[in-house]
Amino acid sequence: MLLKVENLQTHLHLKRGVLRAVDGISLEVGEGETLGLVGESGSGKTLTGLSLLRLLPKGSGRIVGGSVALDGQELTTLSESAMAHDIRGKRIAMIMQDPMTSLNPVFSIGDQVGNPLRNHEIARGAALRSAVVDVLSRVRIPSPDKRLGDYPHQFSGGQRQRIVAAMAIGCTPRLLVADEPTTALDVTIQVQIIALLRQIQADTGAGIILITHDLGVAASLCRRIAVMYAGQIVETGPVRQIYRAPAHPYTQALLAAIPRLGQKRTRLAAIPGQPPSLIDPPTGCRFAARCPVRMDKCAEAPPTTVLGDGHSAACWKLA
Amino acid sequence: MPEQAMLELDGVTKHYRTKRGVVRAVEGVSFAVQPRTTMALVGESGCGKTTIAKMILQLEKPTGGAIRFEGNDTAAMDAAALKSYRRQLMAVFQDPYSSLNPRLRVGTIIAEPILAHENPGRAAVARRVEEVLDVVGMPATAARLYPHEFSGGQRQRIAIARALALQPRMMVLDEPVSALDVSIRAQVLNLLADIQQEFGLTYLIIAHDLALVEHFSTDVAVIYLGRVAESGPTEEVFATPRHPYTQALLAAVPQPDPDHVLSETAAAGEIASALDPPSGCRFHPRCPHVMEVCRSTVPEPLGGAHAASCHLLRA
Numbered sequence: 001m002l003l004k005v006e007n008l009q010t011h012l013h014l015k016r017g018v019l020r021a022v023d024g025i026s027l028e029v030g031e032g033e034t035l036g037l038v039g040e041s042g043s044g045k046t047l048t049g050l051s052l053l054r055l056l057p058k059g060s061g062r063i064v065g066g067s068v069a070l071d072g073q074e075l076t077t078l079s080e081s082a083m084a085h086d087i088r089g090k091r092i093a094m095i096m097q098d099p100m101t102s103l104n105p106v107f108s109i110g111d112q113v114g115n116p117l118r119n120h121e122i123a124r125g126a127a128l129r130s131a132v133v134d135v136l137s138r139v140r141i142p143s144p145d146k147r148l149g150d151y152p153h154q155f156s157g158g159q160r161q162r163i164v165a166a167m168a169i170g171c172t173p174r175l176l177v178a179d180e181p182t183t184a185l186d187v188t189i190q191v192q193i194i195a196l197l198r199q200i201q202a203d204t205g206a207g208i209i210l211i212t213h214d215l216g217v218a219a220s221l222c223r224r225i226a227v228m229y230a231g232q233i234v235e236t237g238p239v240r241q242i243y244r245a246p247a248h249p250y251t252q253a254l255l256a257a258i259p260r261l262g263q264k265r266t267r268l269a270a271i272p273g274q275p276p277s278l279i280d281p282p283t284g285c286r287f288a289a290r291c292p293v294r295m296d297k298c299a300e301a302p303p304t305t306v307l308g309d310g311h312s313a314a315c316w317k318l319a
Numbered sequence: 320m321p322e323q324a325m326l327e328l329d330g331v332t333k334h335y336r337t338k339r340g341v342v343r344a345v346e347g348v349s350f351a352v353q354p355r356t357t358m359a360l361v362g363e364s365g366c367g368k369t370t371i372a373k374m375i376l377q378l379e380k381p382t383g384g385a386i387r388f389e390g391n392d393t394a395a396m397d398a399a400a401l402k403s404y405r406r407q408l409m410a411v412f413q414d415p416y417s418s419l420n421p422r423l424r425v426g427t428i429i430a431e432p433i434l435a436h437e438n439p440g441r442a443a444v445a446r447r448v449e450e451v452l453d454v455v456g457m458p459a460t461a462a463r464l465y466p467h468e469f470s471g472g473q474r475q476r477i478a479i480a481r482a483l484a485l486q487p488r489m490m491v492l493d494e495p496v497s498a499l500d501v502s503i504r505a506q507v508l509n510l511l512a513d514i515q516q517e518f519g520l521t522y523l524i525i526a527h528d529l530a531l532v533e534h535f536s537t538d539v540a541v542i543y544l545g546r547v548a549e550s551g552p553t554e555e556v557f558a559t560p561r562h563p564y565t566q567a568l569l570a571a572v573p574q575p576d577p578d579h580v581l582s583e584t585a586a587a588g589e590i591a592s593a594l595d596p597p598s599g600c601r602f603h604p605r606c607p608h609v610m611e612v613c614r615s616t617v618p619e620p621l622g623g624a625h626a627a628s629c630h631l632l633r634a
Binding site: 040041156157158159186187188189190191192194195213214215216217219220239240243253254255257258259260261262263266267268269270271272274290 | 363364470472500501502503504505506508509512527528529530531533534535557567568569571572573574575576577578579581582583585586589590605
């Protein structure tokens with residue numbers, strides 16, 4: 001298995017208390033596979049991604065338990081210098097949401113795309129230049145050899161996101177963590193970036209973790225889906241099972257709450273209330289307060305039930 | 320004979336003079352919003368939809384054309400008429416974190432528009448605040464709290480309550496749910512639908528989420544680079560889109576369905592700059608059906624109630 005995460009716990013130490021942002025999640029990503037990590041803001045999906053790279057907010061964020069293994073190598077106990085030298089940007093790379101803030105406005109594109117290649121001593125001199133041109137053409141930046149000296153503001157939003165992708169794939173990482181890579185883009189550009197991610201995967205065989213709140217984007221890119229709610233994975237399974245036969249009441253409610261094209265004007269099935277605070281989360285099922293089928297039993301933490309074929313969900317109804 | 324339109328835009332144009340040249344943000348946009356209906360403006364970022372809303376809200380002055388409210392040209396209104404117009408037309412903006420003053424209590428925020436237009440006395444204002452909080456499903460105690468004590472969805476309810484305080488007849492909703500989480504969006508959309516029913520409101524909604532637009536609006540205008548590409552009853556436009564841009568937009572929307580196939584070819588490239596818009600049809604550099612005439616001649620809207628500005632319809 002390319003990536004195996006077991007019972008990962010990440011806490012944020014805030015003034016208000018300890019926020020259990022990621023509270024015991026387990027997941028696996030195979031080579032060439034795309035896993036969608038789906039959830040709402042505050043569900044812990046981005047902090048899960050940052051935990052894999054050990055890029056947590058300095059001072060406040062800490063992995064307090066569990067294991068992250070890349071190709072069998074444990075990452076949570078690795079030294080910071082080994083993380084920086086061998087893992088980050090080299091074997092695991094991240095594509096961030098906003099290309100405007102993940103690119104430095106005062107460095108040229110050639111410089112920024114070349115940086116990881118230089119840092120990881122993959123290429124230098126003339127070879128570096130041609131490697132940068134090559135990776136920019138792979139993300140379909142037109143005439144990349146003429147644009148190495150250009151700065152981020154000279155590119156459009158869609159092109160900037162392609163450049164961010166180029167920075168991530170330069171060192172041919174084994175795993176790509178893409179955090180809302182299309183959220184800041186218009187739909188006609190979004191579809192181009194989705195195609196690009198598919199192509200990158202076909203070319204490199206990298207595993208991808210796609211972090212998104214958009215169930216449409218997840219459906220179009222992922223083979224498997226993990227649904228997060230309040231710091232935990234409530235359901236995981238093959239994409240068809242999740243969309244056609246969602247088992248967890250939260251997944252069901254989420255799919256029912258989104259308007260779909262081609263659907264007649266009807267009332268949306270809203271989910272009442274809002275997610276619980278993760279500073280002092282409820283001891284039982286975290287969705288119970290909003291759940292239409294809650295029972296007395298839901299005051300205790302639900303076990304994860306295997307429903308077959310890599311599909312499992314944590315709900316007392318299924319236990 | 321159709322009813323008198325609540326709001327009518329007639330050839331509205333907005334040009335901004337900048338150092339680098341004239342930005343043609345909005346170019347000859349016309350549409351009418353009928354009472355108690357919901358008109359949606361859709362299009363990608365930079366297409367001019369927010370500029371159109373700003374002109375309707377009198378936050379920008381059109382360079383050309385007319386905006387009429389119940390038949391009266393807003394440019395010809397005197398101070399008193401404008402004040403009455405502003406009172407009948409309210410707005411709800413995208414980001415409930417920046418649209419509410421963090422230093423004012425919720426009660427004060429909601430009372431502000433009331434005090435700007437009339438002074439009915441403290442008790443009456445407090446009563447009205449309580450009423451509108453109740454309409455949006457918030458407890459009366461919310462009035463004493465500050466915006467930061469509420470979640471995004473609750474803040475958007477507060478913004479809606481403020482817009483309702485003066486009993487407007489029409490609301491401009493600029494991306495009212497796009498800053499909210501999926502599970503909260505449906506709550507706010509349902510609330511907006513309920514309020515429209517209850518008070519007979521007319522809505523103009525600006526949104527980029529096409530599924531939401533199909534669900535929420537009765538009529539739609541698809542904007543591309545400052546021009547209306549296609550407009551008509553939402554049901555018809557979505558069922559049989561006539562403009563290649565509308566077709567491209569619809570084909571590019573990811574569906575929550577793993578078997579749905581996205582079209583990557585419906586619109587190549589990216590939206591051009593309004594500083595130097597393409598000649599003829601502004602969509603022609605991206606259009607899969609581009610013809611010679613598209614490069615030179617601006618297409619006129621064809622098709623009556625469901626109109627599209629495309630030379631293909633003439634062929």
